Amino acid sequence: MHIVQPGSEFDVLRENNKIAHENYRDMKAHGIRSVDFMGSIGAGKTALIIEIAKRLRAKGVRVCAIAGDVTGVDDYRRFEESGLDAFNCNTGHECHLDANLVRKSLSEIDLDAYDAVLVENVGNLVCPADFPLGTDYRVVVVSTTEGDDMVRKHHDIFLHSDIAILNKMDIADAVGVDPEVILGDYRKLTGGLKEMYTCSVRTGDGIDKIIEALGF
């Protein structure tokens, strides 16, 4: 929900950015690399983070996740069941994480015990765009099941993120979506300056390239 009163939006975003910088500095001081995974419901953020974390652990990277949701512990439990240390972060009503919520989560985490923090934002392709959390990378995850018009409809989040990921490539045909349309729109929007990576969490295709793009 987007509530704008004269003057208030700017203040809220400025305050968020200030706290985001603190988060960034704190994580850097502990040698932590961090990623904010944004994207709609069903894009596959949870499964992608689980798969990335699994491969990072195999490389010896000590990783934990912050599970952002409006309510509930579903993603948190999925993380824990996969063997990934997780911290639950409910917004209560809000449609996105903000830097202050992440700050509270970070205060619960022993930052010396980890090399990487993977943050799963609330399932929403609109609102998280405006709220940097202080991570090294902001990633937007979309899936082929969302249709081929995602980039055309949601400029902001693609422009505000560092890289994009197109997931569920294995069922693109089954849902009648041509990935080339999405990739083409992304190239057009970003002028070819940023890359959209394709993957399928289910088959494992493309995951290693994403890990590399995130600097691990």
Next chain:
Amino acid sequence: MHIVQPGSEFDVLRENNKIAHENYRDMKAHGIRSVDFMGSIGAGKTALIIEIAKRLRAKGVRVCAIAGDVTGVDDYRRFEESGLDAFNCNTGHECHLDANLVRKSLSEIDLDAYDAVLVENVGNLVCPADFPLGTDYRVVVVSTTEGDDMVRKHHDIFLHSDIAILNKMDIADAVGVDPEVILGDYRKLTGGLKEMYTCSVRTGDGIDKIIEALGF
């Protein structure tokens, strides 16, 4: 994006509800039945509205659609190409339609020329919950591809809507989701007082029952 300043949220929501009542009264004065379709990206709202409108037209119901999106004309064009009179309603940046945006759209529509107005809200399962538009029915559409935890994660929108629709039943198996979990969560949340209808826009299964539930 959800910006809350002390006092402002209540004022904004109260103002929205006031305008929603005006929308409702205006549409009623012209004998119009209206429905607000909310749901995440990729839930299939556009295709569902096209299919419902097609069947309504076959029954002699004069129907038009309001295509709500952050930006672009994709859904508007899909409506028009399907033979459905449509009106584009871009929010610019906002993550949901509000009563005032719909009021502006209604002012462009010859209300005497239609019996039904179908509104497609912005693809978002969080924010639209708080903003009634003044329609007879508020419907939330989810799809099996979104996972089985939708109801558990998004209480608000399921509680604030009149009925729910579970779409893409035809690929539930392929995406490994058990619809009974979602239906069970919905029954639990609503105490069995409201119904979640299952359908597949692609096969056409379940659409007539939904049309009936909407009072057409």
